[in-house]
Amino acid sequence: MAEQITPRADDYGQWYQDVIRAAKLAETSPVRGSMVMPPNGYELWENMRDGLDGMFKATGHRNAYFPLFIPKSFLEKEAEHVEGFAKECAVVTHYRLKEEGGELIVDPDAELDEPLVVRPTSETIIWDTYSRWIQSWRDLPLKLNQWANVVRWEMRTRLFLRTAEFLWQEGHTAHATEQEAVDETRQMLDVYADFAQDWMAMPVIRGVKTASERFPGAVDTYCIEALMQDGKALQAGTSHFLGQNFARAFDCTFQNQDNEPEYVWATSWGVSTRLIGALIMTHGDDAGVIMPPRLAPVQVAIVPITRKNGDNEAVMDAARQMRDDLVADGVRVVLDDRDQYRPGWKFAQYEVEGVPVRLAVGPRDVENGTAEMARRDSGDKEAVSQREIAAHVRRALHEVQQGLYDRALAFRQQHTHTADTYDAFKAQIEEGGFVLMHWDGTAETEAQVKEETKATIRCVPFPGQFSGVDTEAPGTDPVSGAPSAGRVVFARAY
RNA sequence: CGGGGCGUAGCGCAGCUCGGUAGCGCGCCUGCUUUGGGAGCAGGAGGUCGUGGGUUCGAAUCCCGCCGCCCCGACCA
Numbered sequence: 203m204a205e206q207i208t209p210r211a212d213d214y215g216q217w218y219q220d221v222i223r224a225a226k227l228a229e230t231s232p233v234r235g236s237m238v239m240p241p242n243g244y245e246l247w248e249n250m251r252d253g254l255d256g257m258f259k260a261t262g263h264r265n266a267y268f269p270l271f272i273p274k275s276f277l278e279k280e281a282e283h284v285e286g287f288a289k290e291c292a293v294v295t296h297y298r299l300k301e302e303g304g305e306l307i308v309d310p311d312a313e314l315d316e317p318l319v320v321r322p323t324s325e326t327i328i329w330d331t332y333s334r335w336i337q338s339w340r341d342l343p344l345k346l347n348q349w350a351n352v353v354r355w356e357m358r359t360r361l362f363l364r365t366a367e368f369l370w371q372e373g374h375t376a377h378a379t380e381q382e383a384v385d386e387t388r389q390m391l392d393v394y395a396d397f398a399q400d401w402m403a404m405p406v407i408r409g410v411k412t413a414s415e416r417f418p419g420a421v422d423t424y425c426i427e428a429l430m431q432d433g434k435a436l437q438a439g440t441s442h443f444l445g446q447n448f449a450r451a452f453d454c455t456f457q458n459q460d461n462e463p464e465y466v467w468a469t470s471w472g473v474s475t476r477l478i479g480a481l482i483m484t485h486g487d488d489a490g491v492i493m494p495p496r497l498a499p500v501q502v503a504i505v506p507i508t509r510k511n512g513d514n515e516a517v518m519d520a521a522r523q524m525r526d527d528l529v530a531d532g533v534r535v536v537l538d539d540r541d542q543y544r545p546g547w548k549f550a551q552y553e554v555e556g557v558p559v560r561l562a563v564g565p566r567d568v569e570n571g572t573a574e575m576a577r578r579d580s581g582d583k584e585a586v587s588q589r590e591i592a593a594h595v596r597r598a599l600h601e602v603q604q605g606l607y608d609r610a611l612a613f614r615q616q617h618t619h620t621a622d623t624y625d626a627f628k629a630q631i632e633e634g635g636f637v638l639m640h641w642d643g644t645a646e647t648e649a650q651v652k653e654e655t656k657a658t659i660r661c662v663p664f665p666g667q668f669s670g671v672d673t674e675a676p677g678t679d680p681v682s683g684a685p686s687a688g689r690v691v692f693a694r695a696y
Numbered sequence: 697c698g699g700g701g702c703g704u705a706g707c708g709c710a711g712c713u714c715g716g717u718a719g720c721g722c723g724c725c726u727g728c729u730u731u732g733g734g735a736g737c738a739g740g741a742g743g744u745c746g747u748g749g750g751u752u753c754g755a756a757u758c759c760c761g762c763c764g765c766c767c768c769g770a771c772c773a
Contacts, residue, residue, distance in 0.1 A: 206708095215767080215768090216767090219766095219767095230765080230766080232764085232765085234764080234765070234766095286772090289771080289772090290771085290772075323773095354772075354773080356771080356772060356773090357697080357770080357771055357772080358767095358768090358769085358770090358771080358772090363773085364772070364773070368773080370773085417773095436773095437773060438773095439773090440773075472773080473773090474773065476773060505732095507731070507732050508731065509730095509731065509732095510729085510730065510731075512731095541731090543731095543734085544730080544731045544733090544734080544735060545731065545732060545733070545734095546731085546732085546733035546734050546735085547731095547733085547734045547735085548733090548734085549732095549733050549734080550733065550734045551734075553733095562732070562733095564731095564732055565732090566732075567732090574732080696773090
């Protein structure tokens with residue numbers, strides 16, 4: 203029997219888990235909060251990684267690798283950074299096990315002189331390194347990225363959205379001037395926003411975090427925020443302007459052109475496997491996940507329909523010819539010739555896994571020189587010519603990519619509202635979605651709203667992102683009655 | 697850390713109240729018939745019932761301890 207997927211309307215959280223399991227994107231593992239990623243999930247991540255990596259390189263970054271283990275003392279050097287991460291660090295204190303009474307125990311004689319922290323993020327080890335690499339203004343800018351795993355011992359975990367170990371990239375750059383570092387921070391935020399929109403087909407809001415939501419150790423944290431189908435917001439990527447905080451903590455200076463020592467200006471930015479969770483909750487439906495074609499591990503599945511007494515060779519020949527044509531055209535395609543599953547089973551399974559375009563070819567099609575092409579997003583089917591299959595598939599993939607984006611954008615627009623009174627705000631927050639409301643800029647008001655409504659300020663948005671709403675226009679904070687410089691984006695968030 | 701739930705075959709579960717030597721569905725293996733939307737029949741393999749102790753002639757079942765996982769909150773990407 204089929205994998206059961208709970209309808210979204212019944213229980214969105216359960217739907218999310220069901221979809222991940224049924225589409226074989228991830229599984230829980232024996233260790234709390236850590237996940238196994240089967241090929242369906244990992245290939246999706248690989249495609250995200252490749253897309254982003256190309257964009258990083260196009261903006262002048264190079265990849266490097268820094269160690270998993272960080273001396274505990276490094277984490278003590280930046281006060282806010284310690285404060286932010288100390289509570290969720292995995293720590294290695296020993297380097298050997300031994301057998302005692304038939305079981306393995308930690309050898310008490312093998313204690314490390316200094317405990318090692320499993321990186322929750324790599325600012326400290328990287329800035330320790332940078333302090334040795336950077337001597338002169340000629341060494342700047344230094345723009346590196348690393349693809350890595352990090353560990354944060356979270357209290358409560360959720361597949362992809364918050365796992366104890368996750369895969370991510372972290373960019374770390376060093377600059378001679380404040381302006382250059384700020385420009386870098388903003389540029390990388392734009393890279394993330396472009397990636398979300400052009401690759402993931404996921405519209406995002408760009409903005410800056412309030413002080414209370416800022417990255418530990420950052421001067422400013424910029425972010426992209428997406429809206430999930432259940433009306434909750436998800437922080438999908440962050441780009442931090444770190445000022446000279448880490449340079450000071452790790453004594454990283456350079457000599458400027460006037461032969462004077464100066465502290466280096468820094469940025470860091472990252473996105474993680476959380477993006478997979480964002481993708482699932484942006485596009486999925488009650489039948490399963492829907493992969494945006496640009497990222498889909500399998501873009502096209504070809505299902506041959508054979509018959510006991512039919513001319514199966516002709517069907518298979520047609521299927522193989524289409525596969526070859528599509529491969530030649532650079533399409534990621536599988537020809538599913540497994541005979542232990544019937545066509546209906548395969549149709550259902552590819553829908554669960556979110557393959558954007560499906561082709562079916564049977565005896566009738568062979569006669570007509572056609573194939574049945576079905577779109578995952580709309581369910582639309584049409585008969586297309588086998589001979590021009592590559593062109594038809596290209597068009598369909600493009601339409602699915604665009605269709606997913608349009609649908610997600612329309613959803614976000616329908617679930618974005620303004621509120622001018624606190625009561626209206628509370629009602630709107632209960633409905634879900636983004637709520638644009640004036641804010642007096644104080645942490646007190648922000649905390650009060652969070653306490654009373656569970657909504658947080660997702661960001662202070664950049665101008666011009668909401669049609670018909672000028673978020674820059676001054677007004678009055680309806681919560682405190684104090685003057686406000688503009689509207690900010692509130693939502694309940696993951 | 698608070699609240700709730702659950703550990704029995706690969707997966708999902710029943711059996712436990714009322715102790716008597718373990719069962720169902722899916723999956724898996726073999727064969728035959730099937731194949732244009734999650735096939736049918738027949739046969740078959742597979743389990744120290746999370747773990748340690750206790751009660752008992754006898755424990756998946758009763759009692760005590762421990763471990764783990766999931767969900768909801770607080771905290772966080």
